[in-house]
Amino acid sequence: MMSRLLSLRDSRDPAGRAARRAAWWQRLAPRGRTLVTAIPYGWLLLFFLVPFLFVLQISFSEVEIASPPYRALVERSEDVLNIALNLGNYTYIFGDPLYFDAYLGSLETAAVTTAICLLIGYPIAYTIARAPEARRNTLLMLVMLPFWTSFLVRVYAWMGILDSNGLVNQALLALGLVDAPLQLMHTQLSVQIVMVYAYLPFMILPLFSNLVKLDGRLLEAAADLGCRPWKTFLTVTLPLSKNGVVAGSMLVFIPAVGEFVIPELVGTPESLMIGKVLWMEFFDNNNWPMAASVTIVMLALLILPIVYLHKREEKALARAARR
Amino acid sequence: MNMLESSVNQAAGAAAGAKPYLQIVDVVKKFGDNTVVDHINLNIARNEIFALLGSSGCGKSTLLRMLAGMETPSSGRIILDGEDITHLAPYERPINMMFQSYALFPHMSVAQNIAFGLKQDGLPRGEIAERVERMLELVQMKKYASRKPFQLSGGQQQRVALARSLAKRPKLLLLDEPLGALDKKLRQQTQLELVNMIEQVGVTCIMVTHDQEEAMTMAGRIGIMSDGQLLQVASPGEIYERPNCRFTAEFIGETNLFGGHVVEDEPDYVRIQSAELPRPVHIGHGITGTLGMPVWLSLRPERVGVSRQQPVGDGNWAAGTVHDIAYLGGFSIFHVRLPTGKVVKASVPATRWREEAAPTWDEPVFVSWADNDAVVLTQ
Numbered sequence: 001m002m003s004r005l006l007s008l009r010d011s012r013d014p015a016g017r018a019a020r021r022a023a024w025w026q027r028l029a030p031r032g033r034t035l036v037t038a039i040p041y042g043w044l045l046l047f048f049l050v051p052f053l054f055v056l057q058i059s060f061s062e063v064e065i066a067s068p069p070y071r072a073l074v075e076r077s078e079d080v081l082n083i084a085l086n087l088g089n090y091t092y093i094f095g096d097p098l099y100f101d102a103y104l105g106s107l108e109t110a111a112v113t114t115a116i117c118l119l120i121g122y123p124i125a126y127t128i129a130r131a132p133e134a135r136r137n138t139l140l141m142l143v144m145l146p147f148w149t150s151f152l153v154r155v156y157a158w159m160g161i162l163d164s165n166g167l168v169n170q171a172l173l174a175l176g177l178v179d180a181p182l183q184l185m186h187t188q189l190s191v192q193i194v195m196v197y198a199y200l201p202f203m204i205l206p207l208f209s210n211l212v213k214l215d216g217r218l219l220e221a222a223a224d225l226g227c228r229p230w231k232t233f234l235t236v237t238l239p240l241s242k243n244g245v246v247a248g249s250m251l252v253f254i255p256a257v258g259e260f261v262i263p264e265l266v267g268t269p270e271s272l273m274i275g276k277v278l279w280m281e282f283f284d285n286n287n288w289p290m291a292a293s294v295t296i297v298m299l300a301l302l303i304l305p306i307v308y309l310h311k312r313e314e315k316a317l318a319r320a321a322r323r
Numbered sequence: 324m325n326m327l328e329s330s331v332n333q334a335a336g337a338a339a340g341a342k343p344y345l346q347i348v349d350v351v352k353k354f355g356d357n358t359v360v361d362h363i364n365l366n367i368a369r370n371e372i373f374a375l376l377g378s379s380g381c382g383k384s385t386l387l388r389m390l391a392g393m394e395t396p397s398s399g400r401i402i403l404d405g406e407d408i409t410h411l412a413p414y415e416r417p418i419n420m421m422f423q424s425y426a427l428f429p430h431m432s433v434a435q436n437i438a439f440g441l442k443q444d445g446l447p448r449g450e451i452a453e454r455v456e457r458m459l460e461l462v463q464m465k466k467y468a469s470r471k472p473f474q475l476s477g478g479q480q481q482r483v484a485l486a487r488s489l490a491k492r493p494k495l496l497l498l499d500e501p502l503g504a505l506d507k508k509l510r511q512q513t514q515l516e517l518v519n520m521i522e523q524v525g526v527t528c529i530m531v532t533h534d535q536e537e538a539m540t541m542a543g544r545i546g547i548m549s550d551g552q553l554l555q556v557a558s559p560g561e562i563y564e565r566p567n568c569r570f571t572a573e574f575i576g577e578t579n580l581f582g583g584h585v586v587e588d589e590p591d592y593v594r595i596q597s598a599e600l601p602r603p604v605h606i607g608h609g610i611t612g613t614l615g616m617p618v619w620l621s622l623r624p625e626r627v628g629v630s631r632q633q634p635v636g637d638g639n640w641a642a643g644t645v646h647d648i649a650y651l652g653g654f655s656i657f658h659v660r661l662p663t664g665k666v667v668k669a670s671v672p673a674t675r676w677r678e679e680a681a682p683t684w685d686e687p688v689f690v691s692w693a694d695n696d697a698v699v700l701t702q
Contacts, residue, residue: 220393221426223413225440226491235439239430 052299059292060085070288089293099277099294103301106274109188109263110256113195114203117252118245120196121203125244126237128204129211136212143204151198155265158194159185162266191267199256203248210244211237254302274298344369344527345390345495350399352385352551359385361551363399372521372528374542376535378574382551383531387497390529391420404494414443420497424504425484427472433483434459434468440491458486461520477505478513485517489524496521498530502537514540535575539563547571563623568702572621579627579667581620588614594638595620595699599665605638607694612701619700626696627669629657629682630689640691643667645682655681659690 061070062084075082093099128139146154161167162184169181184190214237222232238245260275267273274294281291343366352360360382367373375383388394390401392413401409408416419440427436437458441451459465462482472480481502488496501517502510518541521528532538538545539559546556547570555567566572573580583597583604593610594603595618604620612618634640646666647658657669667690675681682688 215426217422217424217426218428220391220413221420221422221428222439223393224391224418224420224422225487226414226443227439228414228443231443236428 055292055295058288059089059296060087061289062086062088063287063289068288069286086289089290090297092290093293093297098272099274099297102272102274102277103298105272106257106259106298107301109191109195109273110253110259112192113199113256114249114253116192116196117200117203118249121200121207121248122245125204125207125211128208129214140205140208143201147201152261154198155194155262158190158197159266162190162193185266186268188268188271191263191271194262194266195256195259198262199252202251202255206247206251207241207244210241210247214240250306257302258298343367344371344404345529346400346402347386347390348400348402350386350389350396350401352382352389352394353397359551360389360396363551363553365546365553365556367527367529369527370522370525371544372518372530372542374538374545375529375531375548376533376538376545376574377548378533381548383548384499386548387420387499387529387531390495391418391497392416417491417494418497419488419491419493419495420499421484421488421501423499425472425480427480427483427487429472432469432471433464433475436472436483437487437490440487444491454490458490461489461523462486478509481505481513485520489520489526492524493526496526496528498528500532500534501530503532503534510534510537517541539575547574549574565698566621566700569619569621569700572619572698572700577624577668577670579622579624581622581665582617583620584617585610585612585614588612592694593699595697599661599663601641601662603638604697605636605694606697606699610699610701612699616701621698621700622667622692622696624656624668624670625654626692627667628691629659629669629671629675630691631679631682631686633689634691639694639697640689641667642687642689645684645686645688648681648684657682657688659688661690 057073058070061073063069064071071084073083073085075084124143128136128143131139159166163169164181164183164185166184168184169178172178173181218236218240219232222236223229227235258275258278259273260279263271263273263276264279278291278294278298281287281294345365345367347363347365347367350360350363351358363386375386377383385394389396392408392411392415396409399409400407403417408418428439431439434455437455438451441454446454455468456465459468462485464479464482464486467475467479467483472483475483481504485501502513505513514537530538530541542559544556544558545562547554547562549570555562555571557565562571563575566575569580572578581597581599581604583595583600585593586596586603587594588609590609592608593606593612595606596603597620610618633642641661643659643661645657646660649656649658652673654670654672657671659667659669661667669690671681
């Protein structure tokens, strides 16, 4: 009785109430943290994993003239539940050389784009990172400035530049370097030029953010130990910027593999790229299951090597930590 | 200025013997209009450990960077072992530096860090391995050879950095704030250890520090720098006991400074009157100066005695009251306020108070010192 009275009095006591509120907050706080991390997880779940499962499911179904134009995987007739997994799309992809060529063409174009972006982007990123701080922001701004205009407008601008009577050809003719205009548009070269142009900032920005953190004293230490500038770059700067190189290359390579707009607008009609095949399957043939299978294979082509590299990196780190 | 320069050269020449190993000749460094290093002349002997001591921004680091080749002097020459290296690139100099926060290559193991410089010389693999091994032994880091720098403690990193800078057997070793990144306790313990290692390999060494304790413990000679100029170059003891200017006296250790002027100038003694002291100060030797010339007196706290009895003699003492006492265990610092308002610091060992109790706050006491305890500074 006495203790209850005491506790009752306690509940009216403002200090006791504050303490209880603090305890309540404490219990809630970790939940708050979970809540915050749950937002990106929820986002990925809703807009990546769920659609991916849809696509995966469609890739195992059969095409049908209906709306949507595929047969459901799970059908119930009376008491029987039929699950029909159609592997035909995949066997078809691996059987028909068209797909193989398209994948190869895409990977090759993306690889060349990535390599050229790296070759051009690294010196640019390095220069910006080593520039005086006041000038750095201006230079970064210049890199990002093209993003302020529409992507399509920029591609069309390149069409104007590379056309048979475009800027480049007019300049070459005026200088007398060529007699007739060169075929620049609708070649693999034009695709490569425009893709490098479009993806270059995605290489520069992660490289810059990596190189800007490079400790200048490490370069001085290398020089002090007798290392010439070019060798310092190869033995110190480049290995230390590995993460930036990997990040930039992935940011360029992955979207470049599935690039559709640039090959469509400035490429050759003959050269097949997987983005184009996907588009054709989906819109021209109205074959959703096939399009879905093409997507899944493309995803696997990109993700499996990344997972492998990641695992290897983790093992190396674990080894270093154990020593 | 002239007098100062000649005294600097004298000190350097005396220690260097006949032919100095490193000569810094009238070196100036300007950044725009800002003169950071102002006509430095300095000679360093072979196998000497020399410390450049000064507060931040005094130009000591810039001087060190010019020795390493990371900055080029605006004028002047640097000669090492008979060779003019003023305009050599850093990678061409037989000089190695231990950087302030070590600048170890984070992507290389301890052994690879130490081997880096040797690889640049194109030494055969076997010899590199052997020399790395010896360096690891010297700094007692053999166990950690395959670790990466981030897996090491601050003290271990410091030892790796030392090994890396010694591996090439440089003609000159530069240490930039060698122990600045360590905590105080580790620093004291490492100071002598570092000196031992440097002496073991027998290398000429110039270090830069703002920590006077570090400089005094480690270096054979110290150069005090301020505003780009070298004010005094001497052994730690001489710098402490016989500072040649007010800056040095105040920068190294604690001191009581009194402004005054010469009232008696004899060949074997001088008397100096200060407005801050009630009676003249007697100095038991002559000075180069004239009667009436303004001077400063530097009186180290440990030279000042505290007593209840009035000292005998007509100079070198003053009456006052205890204003503050800082008890530091082995000794105490008494702050005695004189009637002139000046507070004199006296560092008194605890053993002084065996016979009588130590004076307490506001107690009237006398401070006194011996004839040659006060140092006369003319600039």
